[in-house]
Amino acid sequence: MDGSAFWPGKRETMQRYFTDEKLSIGEIFTASADDTHHMKNVMRFRPGDAFHMVDGSRHTFLCEITSAGETVECRPLELVEEAPELPVDITVYCPLLKGEKFDWMIQKATELGAHAFSIYDADRSIVKLDEKKRRKRIERYMKIIREASEQSRRQHIPEIDFVPAVKELSLDAFDHVLFAYEGNASTPAASLNETLQALSGGDRIAFIFGPEGGFSEAETEALSSHNSIRLGPRILRAETAPLYALSAISATFE
Numbered sequence: 197m198d199g200s201a202f203w204p205g206k207r208e209t210m211q212r213y214f215t216d217e218k219l220s221i222g223e224i225f226t227a228s229a230d231d232t233h234h235m236k237n238v239m240r241f242r243p244g245d246a247f248h249m250v251d252g253s254r255h256t257f258l259c260e261i262t263s264a265g266e267t268v269e270c271r272p273l274e275l276v277e278e279a280p281e282l283p284v285d286i287t288v289y290c291p292l293l294k295g296e297k298f299d300w301m302i303q304k305a306t307e308l309g310a311h312a313f314s315i316y317d318a319d320r321s322i323v324k325l326d327e328k329k330r331r332k333r334i335e336r337y338m339k340i341i342r343e344a345s346e347q348s349r350r351q352h353i354p355e356i357d358f359v360p361a362v363k364e365l366s367l368d369a370f371d372h373v374l375f376a377y378e379g380n381a382s383t384p385a386a387s388l389n390e391t392l393q394a395l396s397g398g399d400r401i402a403f404i405f406g407p408e409g410g411f412s413e414a415e416t417e418a419l420s421s422h423n424s425i426r427l428g429p430r431i432l433r434a435e436t437a438p439l440y441a442l443s444a445i446s447a448t449f450e
Contacts (some may be wrong), residue, residue, distance in 0.1 A: 211239055212248040212256075212346045214353055219251040219259075219272045227268040235261070235268050248276060254351045280350055282309035283397035283449045287370070288438050289359070289404040291318035292325070292333075299340055301435040306344035306354055308442035313337075313356040314402075316365065320409035330358055362411075363418040367402050373422040375404035376437050377411060387426050388441060392448045405437045 213231045227235060235241040246260045249270065257272035288310050292298055302313055317324075325333060337356050345353045359365060367373045372395060374388075395401065404419065411419070427440055 210248075210349070212250065212349055214250045214342065214345065216252045218253055219249065219255070219257050221257070221272045221274065224262060224269050224271050227270055232268045236264060241268070246273070248349070250351050256351060278349075278351070280348075281352055282311070282446065284395060284445065285311040285400045286442065286445060287312040287314055287400070287402050288442075289314045289316055289365070289402060290434070290438060291316055291321045291407040292323035293408065293434055294322055297433075297435040299337070301438060302337055302354075302356065303340050303344045305438050305442055306341050306350070307348040308439060309350075309446060310354050310438070310442060311352065312354050313341075314359040315356070316359050317361045318407040318409075319361075319412035319415055321407050322409070334358075362404070362415045367422075369400065370402040371399040373402045373404070373419075374425045375411075375419045375422055376406070376427050376432075376441065377416065377419075377424045378406065378431055379416070386423065388428075388444050389448070391423055391425055392445060395448075397449065403438070403441055405441075406434065408434050 213227070213234075215225070215228065215231075217225055219225060235247075239245075239247075241247070241261050241264060243261050243263055246258055248256055249259045249272070250256050256276040256278055258274045258276055259270045259272050261268060262271050263269040286309070288305055290298075290301070290313070292315060293301065302310075305313070334356060341354050341356060374391065404422075406415075425441075427437055432440055
């Protein structure tokens with residue numbers, strides 16, 4: 197079903213949650229502590245209310261609340277047939293950005309279908325963090341990504357982590373490596389649209405974006421064996437470029 201059916205006596209919402217458990221229709225499960233708090237104190241769920249839960253196998257179930265005490269008990273009612281994920285896996289490579297720009301970028305990129313995020317140290321990066329601060333940032337970013345995945349009704353929560361500098365990246369696992377080079381804006385280099393026509397559903401793609409100050413000459417040289425992409429005739433901000441690319445990919449494949 198599409199999750200829009202009316203269930204007599206039940207209040208069905210668009211709310212979505214994720215669990216690592218594997219769910220089965222009719223088998224009661226307990227919501228996590230965080231989800232319990234949200235269900236009870238934010239959504240004000242009561243027994244009989246319905247919502248969507250994505251399980252550890254990335255299957256979406258229409259579930260109902262069976263009890264809402266100190267813990268919330270739920271029962272899967274039906275499997276929801278849907279295909280919200282991009283048909284290609286896009287890993288966004290991007291350095292940290294100033295202020296809340298990075299938070300905003302990963303939130304919107306998650307909504308647009310990014311499969312994962314890799315944060316690399318760029319030669320011209322402004323933001324530098326030690327290991328302790330990196331761990332705290334990852335915790336914050338995962339919360340942003342999870343909430344964006346729930347809001348946009350995804351079946352996959354993108355992962356995010358820190359990786360080495362561009363010159364040290366291992367990209368062999370990808371079918372294609374693309375990098376958005378600002379120097380292509382005024383040249384006849386391959387456009388993003390032309391490059392996307394050569395891709396196929398199921399491909400794994402690394403899309404590399406630069407920091408606020410752009411790629412250094414050393415980084416450009418290190419990436420010279422990969423596809424240098426032109427994102428139109430205008431210079432985009434570091435937080436805008438990934439969203440432009442993901443939107444173009446969605447328009448091409450969906």
